[in-house]
Amino acid sequence: MGTGATEIIRLFAGHFHLSNETGRLRESYDEFMAHRARGDFDPGTHDAIYKSPDLDEFHTYSRFVDPQSEPPGLVGYGPLSADPLQSEPRRLDINPIIDNALPDELAAPGAPLLIAAPTLLQYEIEYGELAINVTYDTGGDQHLIQVQQLNVMWDNDIAIPEGWSAEALQTLQFPDIPDTLQDLHDQAVAAAPPELSDVSFNTGSLISFAGEYDAEWKASGETTRNDVEPGVYVNGELQPEDAELPVFPVGLGDDGEAESAYPTDVPGQIVTAGSNLAANVAGIFDINHGIGTLVVVGDYFRTDAIVQLNLYVDDDDITYAGDGVFQIEGDGNEAFNIATFLDTDAGVPSFAGSDIFPGIDWYVDVLDGDLYDVSVVSQANWLYDNDVSVQDNYLTNYQLLMGANEQGNFTEILTIGDNYDLVIVLGDYHELNLIYQKNILLDPDTLKVLGYDDAFGDGDGLADPSITAGANWLQNEALIEQWGTQSFQELTPAWEALIAQLNAGDTELDLSAGVGIPNFGDPAFNILLITGDVYDINAIEQENVVADADVALQLLPPAAAHEDPAMQVASTGENALGNFATIVHTGPAADYYIGGELYEDEMLIQTELIASNDDTVTGSDPDVLANELVAFTLPPEEDGHDEDAVAVPVHDSAHSDVLGNVLT
Numbered sequence: 212m213g214t215g216a217t218e219i220i221r222l223f224a225g226h227f228h229l230s231n232e233t234g235r236l237r238e239s240y241d242e243f244m245a246h247r248a249r250g251d252f253d254p255g256t257h258d259a260i261y262k263s264p265d266l267d268e269f270h271t272y273s274r275f276v277d278p279q280s281e282p283p284g285l286v287g288y289g290p291l292s293a294d295p296l297q298s299e300p301r302r303l304d305i306n307p308i309i310d311n312a313l314p315d316e317l318a319a320p321g322a323p324l325l326i327a328a329p330t331l332l333q334y335e336i337e338y339g340e341l342a343i344n345v346t347y348d349t350g351g352d353q354h355l356i357q358v359q360q361l362n363v364m365w366d367n368d369i370a371i372p373e374g375w376s377a378e379a380l381q382t383l384q385f386p387d388i389p390d391t392l393q394d395l396h397d398q399a400v401a402a403a404p405p406e407l408s409d410v411s412f413n414t415g416s417l418i419s420f421a422g423e424y425d426a427e428w429k430a431s432g433e434t435t436r437n438d439v440e441p442g443v444y445v446n447g448e449l450q451p452e453d454a455e456l457p458v459f460p461v462g463l464g465d466d467g468e469a470e471s472a473y474p475t476d477v478p479g480q481i482v483t484a485g486s487n488l489a490a491n492v493a494g495i496f497d498i499n500h501g502i503g504t505l506v507v508v509g510d511y512f513r514t515d516a517i518v519q520l521n522l523y524v525d526d527d528d529i530t531y532a533g534d535g536v537f538q539i540e541g542d543g544n545e546a547f548n549i550a551t552f553l554d555t556d557a558g559v560p561s562f563a564g565s566d567i568f569p570g571i572d573w574y575v576d577v578l579d580g581d582l583y584d585v586s587v588v589s590q591a592n593w594l595y596d597n598d599v600s601v602q603d604n605y606l607t608n609y610q611l612l613m614g615a616n617e618q619g620n621f622t623e624i625l626t627i628g629d630n631y632d633l634v635i636v637l638g639d640y641h642e643l644n645l646i647y648q649k650n651i652l653l654d655p656d657t658l659k660v661l662g663y664d665d666a667f668g669d670g671d672g673l674a675d676p677s678i679t680a681g682a683n684w685l686q687n688e689a690l691i692e693q694w695g696t697q698s699f700q701e702l703t704p705a706w707e708a709l710i711a712q713l714n715a716g717d718t719e720l721d722l723s724a725g726v727g728i729p730n731f732g733d734p735a736f737n738i739l740l741i742t743g744d745v746y747d748i749n750a751i752e753q754e755n756v757v758a759d760a761d762v763a764l765q766l767l768p769p770a771a772a773h774e775d776p777a778m779q780v781a782s783t784g785e786n787a788l789g790n791f792a793t794i795v796h797t798g799p800a801a802d803y804y805i806g807g808e809l810y811e812d813e814m815l816i817q818t819e820l821i822a823s824n825d826d827t828v829t830g831s832d833p834d835v836l837a838n839e840l841v842a843f844t845l846p847p848e849e850d851g852h853d854e855d856a857v858a859v860p861v862h863d864s865a866h867s868d869v870l871g872n873v874l875t
Contacts, residue, residue, distance in 0.1 A: 343571050343720035345713070350576025351739055352499060352628030355414045356586045360491075360620035363593045368613045371601040379843045380599050383528075385655040385760040388597065391524070392758060395651050395822060399520045402818045407518060407647065412589045412752040421641045421746055425512040428810055439515075439813035444550045447817045457547045460684050461488050461787045473610060479778035480602040481610040484761040485654070485683075486782065488617045489592035490789040491753040494624070497796045499584045499747075500739060501630035502695075503731040504562070505799040506706060509639035509744070510807035516645045516814035519548035519687040523652035525784070527680040527826045532836040533662025533767070540784070541826035543682040546650075548817035553692040557800040561698040562729045569632060569730035571722070574737050575713060576629070581638070581743035584628075590620040590790075591754045598783075601764045605777050614759070614783075631739040632730050634799075635710055638744035639807070645750040648687040648790040653758045656680045656783040661766040661836050676765075676779035680826070684787045687753075687817075695798030702806035713740055729801055753790035759783070764840065 369377050385391070400408050410420055428436065443450045445457070473481050527541045598613040662676045709724050730736050761783040803809075831839075 341571060341722065343573055343722060343725055345573045345575055345718045345720060347575050347577055347716060347718075349578070350629065351578030351582055351741060353578075353583050354499065354585060354626050354628075355583055356624055356626070357414050358588045358622045358624070360588075360590045360622065361593070362489075362591070362618040362620065364595065364616060364618060366594070366596045366598075366614075366616055368596075368598045368600075370611055370613060371599065372603055374844055375601050376843055376845050377599065380601070380762055380764075383657040383762045383843075384597060384599065385526075385653070385657075388595075388653065388758050388760055391653055392651070392756060395522055395524065395653065396756075398820060398822060399522050399649050399651060402520055402522075402816075402820060403518055403647075404814065404816055407516065407645075410645075410647070412587055412647070412750055414583075414585045414587055414748075417587060417643070417645075417748050417750055418583065418585060418746050421512075421514075421643045421748055422744075424514070424643075425510075425639070425641055425810070428512065428812070429510065429808075434808055434810050436812040437814050438811075439552055439815050441552045441554050444548075444815060444817065446548055446819065456549060457545070457686060459490075459686055459688075459787070459789050459791075473778065473780060475608050475610070477608065477778055478605055479608045479610070479780070480605070480765045480767070481608075481778065481780045482600050482602060482613065482763050482765070482782065483611070483615055484596070484598040484600060484613045484656075484763055484783045485679075485759050486615045486785045487594055487596055487757055487759060488615075488619070488787050488789075489594050489755040489757055490619045490787075490791070491590035491592065491755065492620070492791045493588045493590060493622045493751045493753065494793040495586050495588065495749045495751065495795070496623075496625045497584070497586065497747070497749050497794070499626045499628040499797075500634060501628075501731075501797070502634050502799040503632040503729055504634070504801050504804070505640075506633065506635045506702065506710070506804040506806075507640045507745075508635070508637045508702065508710065508806040510810060511640045511642070511803070511805050512810045513642045514644070514812045514814070515552065515691045515693070516643075516812075516816075517550045517552075517689045517691060518645075518647045518814070518816040519550060519689065519790075520649045520816075520818045520820065521546040521548060521685040521687065522650065522820040522822060523683065523685060524655060524823045525652070525681055525683065525826075526655040526823050527783075527828075528655075528657045529660075529678060529680060529826065529828045530658070530831055530836060530839075531660045531662065531676065531678065531829075532831040532833040533660075533676065537660070537662070537830075538677045539828060540679045541681050541828060542824065544685075544824065545683070546685040546819045547687070548648075548819070549686070549688040550815055550817060551690040551692075552813060552815075553690065554697065555692060555694045556697060557695050559696065559800040561696070561700075562727060562801050563698070563700045563804075565727050567727060567729050568722070569725050569728050569736040570734065571725075572735045573720075573725075574735055576631075576737075576739050578739065578741045579743075582636075582741050582745045584626065585746060585748040586624045586626060587748070587750045587752075588622050588624065589752045590622065592618040592620065592756070594618055594755075594757045594759075597758060597760045599762045601766075603764075603766045603768070605767050613761075614786075629737070629739075630731075631737045633728060633736070634739045634741070635713065636741045636745050637710070637714065638741070640745045640747065642747045642796070643750070644691050644748075644794045644796055646689040646691065646792045646794060647750075647752045648689060648792065649754045650685040650687060650788040650790065651754070651756045652683055652685060652786060652788060653760060654680075654683055654784060654786060656759075656761045656763070658762075658781055658783060659764045659836065659840065660779060660781055661833055661840075662779060677781070679782040679784050681784045683784050684789075686787075686789045688789070688791045689751075690793045690795075692793075692795045693798065694795060696801055696803065698801070699803045699805060699809055702804050706804055707806075713738070714742075731800065747796075749794045749796060751792040751794065753792060755788040755790065757786055757788055759786055764843075766837075766840070
């Protein structure tokens with residue numbers, strides 16, 4: 212079973228192509244992380260942090276990996292080595308006096324990169340003149356990213372031959388479509404958790420929501436609200452690892468224009484009034500600051516939430532008449548909610564209590580106030596495809612395409628900031644990862660199909676009429692992945708003392724202040740000090756609303772019995788609505804140190820609401836159905852027909868159908 216949670220839509224010339232999105236996003240993420248680990252990658256802050264060190268000046272030895280090498284896997288954290296996720300940094304022992312010679316194991320190919328080699332500590336022990344030098348600057352990358360995508364399409368078509376009344380036919384359509392859609396939307400909102408029902412997906416509102424939500428959470432005295440076991444959930448059920456997941460049914464194939472699925476060399480009445488596609492795809496990779504160790508003096512709040520709703524109405528009124536074996540599909544709807552929660556460890560050991568040393572040159576970027584790292588995506592498709600059609604000729608191959616519309620939104624956000632070995636937050640840390648997905652489908656159709664009657668004998672080779680008013684597909688798919696360490700430590704007195712010195716702006720520190728703190732991949736030790744809170748928010752909202760209330764009439768008059776075999780196919784369903792979202796959040800590679808409380812909440816809501824799925828299928832006598840259809844024709848004086856004209860128009864060529872030559 213794959214761990215992919217989304218699929219990507221590529222829009223070109225109005226045609227969508229669906230492929231596996233998570234794999235592609237993951238590949239781009241891997242490429243970025245590997246590139247960042249190269250020696251020639253310079254995100255560009257003050258040069259002193261990223262310049263190559265003068266080893267003679269530091270009286271130390273360091274081994275550097277070839278800058279052209281690209282470590283395997285997710286490499287952006289951990290010591291740079293031939294296999295950084297497997298090798299462990301050499302822990303320094305400051306007690307014995309060691310030889311000045313570079314240790315053999317350190318010089319060996321593939322050995323870990325040590326920013327502070329033992330000779331540096333030996334020099335301090337012998338002479339007692341070295342100290343940690345601290346340089347201060349302003350820094351810290353902040354992001355307020357908001358993407359809003361909205362597609363609205365009106366495709367309410369009327370295609371009828373001469374002699375039919377559009378106004379009369381429209382009385383067969385589902386009434387009050389706007390009010391019904393509003394009611395369905397209200398039902399979807401009511402099905403969401405109360406605490407999320409009023410969330411507005413914009414940066415300002417989500418920042419306010421996170422602060423208020425966490426304040427109420429802290430006041431409740433609970434540190435854990437909900438706990439969702441990692442894994443893949445389909446419609447509320449945790450899946451085994453080898454389970455096959457539902458596959459979104461449309462969009463797979465070539466980008467070229469699709470050929471008709473029906474033969475064109477025999478007379479036929481074929482109408483496609485459904486088969487619409489509405490899809491949203493979004494991915495957020497929240498890297499921002501590559502962090503080795505994260506220290507939060509206050510409380511740490513983490514909320515991961517996936518809310519998925521499928522809601523539909525599929526009330527069809529189908530009337531058919533004739534001696535053929537009608538193939539009728541009024542139901543067959545499928546609705547899937549797929550959610551994945553993943554915790555991926557960075558593969559770096561905890562350094563709590565170790566004697567590793569980060570080096571003597573420290574650079575501290577100070578951000579005075581709160582830090583905002585907020586990415587918000589809001590996507591919506593609104594598609595109105597309420598069609599009216601009549602097909603009554605039988606001498607041509609009349610394929611009428613009134614639906615098959617395609618709408619899609621695609622967004623990918625990758626936030627990249629400066630890399631820090633240590634990030635210190637003096638306030639609270641508010642982390643929120645939220646995916647909210649809704650599919651709403653209104654598909655009540657009216658179909659009246661008059662096939663051949665007793666005038667057709669057996670063996671005439673006529674295809675059995677096919678009616679499809681259901682077979683819709685609704686799918687939500689979401690992934691939230693936490694990448695980084697799961698090592699949470701309490702804040703020790705040593706940490707508190709170090710934080711106090713850095714907050715006071717001390718430029719010299721005793722070497723003991725750095726023992727036990729790892730340095731990741733840079734000769735200098737880079738620190739971000741945030742004096743306020745952190746709002747680390749990633750949110751994706753996706754909604755598809757499709758109204759596909761169709762009226763379709765197909766008629767084969769008795770005269771068709773003396774012609775070539777005919778084909779009748781009416782499809783007003785088979786709509787596909789899909790939402791696909793991925794959030795990958797990267798935390799520290801080594802350790803969390805938290806001075807307050809750790810608050811964790813994992814929320815999963817998966818709901819399928821069938822507002823109504825009540826089909827009426829009636830088999831009728833051909834004469835009775837023909838007489839019923841008289842009400843939908845124009846009076847003779849309006850269309851020039853003689854008073855003795857037949858109730859159901861019979862045309863002897865495609866030229867009597869105004870669309871016959873165009874849509875054949």
